[in-house]
Amino acid sequence: MSSPDLPDDVRHLFTAIDHVGIAVPDLDEAMAFYRDAYGMQVLHEEVNEEQGVREAMVGVGDSGSCIQLLAPLTPESTIAKFLDRNGQGIQQLAFRVDDVEHVADVLRERGLRLLYDAPKRGTSDSRVNFIHPKDAGGVLVELVEPAAATH
Incomplete structure (x- = not known):
């Protein structure tokens, strides 16, 4: 049996693509666009x-x-800074994980830097951490451990 710590066994680290994060200057406008143009429903x-x-x-x-969809609360927020640098667009790719601390430890062992020493609160009380974009091909990768009641 293969260990999840082995480099060729990443299927046990990420269980799904959880979401793609898009930075937007105006959340209400963006929600209306996704609803009206694409027929999508705001779930949360x-x-x-x-x-x-x-x-x-x-x-x-x-x-x-x-x-x-991510809109800044203040001009100093990370999303505001992203919008200033890059404009509206894809800000991150999020993978769902079963245990964010375990996955972070495995990735650190493999030489990747994570943005936080310990997970932080994410959407719907999930627990999250991020892989530094310089260690992930220029992509900000979020690790999402959903709250027990959400999945």
């Missing part, structure tokens, strides 16, 4: 003060996949 909306965002999860068909 919240303010995450710690992350400095107002966000919405928009469902993609019946697949269980989501688009996360």
Whole structure:
């Protein structure tokens, strides 16, 4: 039996693509666009003060996949800085994991840097951490351990 710590056994680290995060300057406008142009439904909306965002999860068909729309709460937030540098667009790719601390430990052992020493609160009380974009091919990768009641 293969150990999840072996480099060729990543299937046990990531269980699914959880969502793709898109930075937007105006959340209400973005939600209306995804609803009216694409026929998608807003499944969840919240303010995450710690992350400095107002966000919405928009469902993609019946697949269980989501688009996360992220709007800044303040001009100093990470999303505001992203928008200033890059404009509106894809900000991150999020993989679902069963145990964010275990996955972070395995990735650190493999030489990747994570943004936080310990997981932080994410959408719907999930636990999250991020792989530094310089260690992930220029992509900000989020690790999402859903709250027990959400999946």
